[in-house]
Amino acid sequence: MATKLSSDKKPKMKRKDYEKELRALQVELCHLQGWVKSAGARIIILFEGRDAAGKGGTIKAITERVSPRVFRAVALPAPSDRERTQMFMQRYLQQFPAAGEVVIFDRSWYNRAGVEYVMGFCTPEQHERFLELCPEIEKYIVDGGIQLIKIWLEVGKDEQERRFLARINDPLRQWKLSPMDLGSYRRWYDYSRARDMMLEKTDTTHAPWHIVPSDEKRRARLNCISHILSLIPYRKGESEKINLPKRSSKRKYDDRATMMKRNIVPQKY
Numbered sequence: 264m265a266t267k268l269s270s271d272k273k274p275k276m277k278r279k280d281y282e283k284e285l286r287a288l289q290v291e292l293c294h295l296q297g298w299v300k301s302a303g304a305r306i307i308i309l310f311e312g313r314d315a316a317g318k319g320g321t322i323k324a325i326t327e328r329v330s331p332r333v334f335r336a337v338a339l340p341a342p343s344d345r346e347r348t349q350m351f352m353q354r355y356l357q358q359f360p361a362a363g364e365v366v367i368f369d370r371s372w373y374n375r376a377g378v379e380y381v382m383g384f385c386t387p388e389q390h391e392r393f394l395e396l397c398p399e400i401e402k403y404i405v406d407g408g409i410q411l412i413k414i415w416l417e418v419g420k421d422e423q424e425r426r427f428l429a430r431i432n433d434p435l436r437q438w439k440l441s442p443m444d445l446g447s448y449r450r451w452y453d454y455s456r457a458r459d460m461m462l463e464k465t466d467t468t469h470a471p472w473h474i475v476p477s478d479e480k481r482r483a484r485l486n487c488i489s490h491i492l493s494l495i496p497y498r499k500g501e502s503e504k505i506n507l508p509k510r511s512s513k514r515k516y517d518d519r520a521t522m523m524k525r526n527i528v529p530q531k532y
Contacts, residue, residue, distance in 0.1 A: 273482065281481040288488045289328040296329045298497035303362035305409045308491060309371040312416035313454060314444045315426040317477045317484070321416065322367055324484045335360070338369035351375065351393070352400060360409065372397070376461040381453045382446060394464040401470040411470050412494055414487060415462075416477040420451060
């Protein structure tokens with residue numbers, strides 16, 4: 264039975280409960296990290312969704328306790344003049360994982376199916392061509408041994424408005440707002456139709472979309488991480504007991520005193 268997106272909402276999860284569940288999942292992400300390194304796995308996790316759907320917060324929850332050398336987050340800026348002359352997928356291919364890496368795309372080649380199409384940065388023909396070729400390209404990626412996980416965070420209209428207003432009124436969040444965000448807010452139903460076309464054409468058996476309702480951020484992050492872990496056939500390795508070695512006192516001297524003549528930052532706090 265399909266999961267409901269917005270009706271029968273659960274109450275907001277308490278921070279204490281959220282942090283307890285998140286820690287348990289982050290421990291599992293550390294186990295996953297060890298397996299990825301030892302198995303030489305190559306994994307791509309891409310996140311898509313409307314502005315303010317919670318992509319950044321979910322990616323942060325995944326990456327904050329693991330090594331950036333294994334879990335590499337990629338958020339590409341707008342293409343340069345040179346990149347605009349390249350094959351559309353070229354700048355994304357350069358970011359693909361080598362053995363022992365998980366690459367997380369904060370938006371991806373699906374820009375062509377969303378923002379570029381809705382805001383008029385590509386032609387209707389380019390958009391149609393992308394939707395035709397994308398499943399074939401992703402089949403090539405998967406057949407090449409990369410596990411491709413596609414996440415769509417689905418935020419409701421009322422919740423998106425609430426988050427936008429929170430950004431407008433909070434100086435610590437105003438940097439998150441751009442003219443592009445405001446343009447996407449006005450074109451809600453254009454983005455809905457673009458989303459529907461994208462899912463219709465690119466939700467395939469070899470690279471399916473996984474839809475995460477994200478009106479409640481804490482539950483969305485936990486559900487998303489838990490689901491990602493369920494999709495990857497990792498195994499927990501046995502961790503060796505670690506003991507700190509004894510420090511050598513050979514050539515001992517007062518190494519703190521030599522620092523006192525340096526430029527020390529004022530201790531205001």
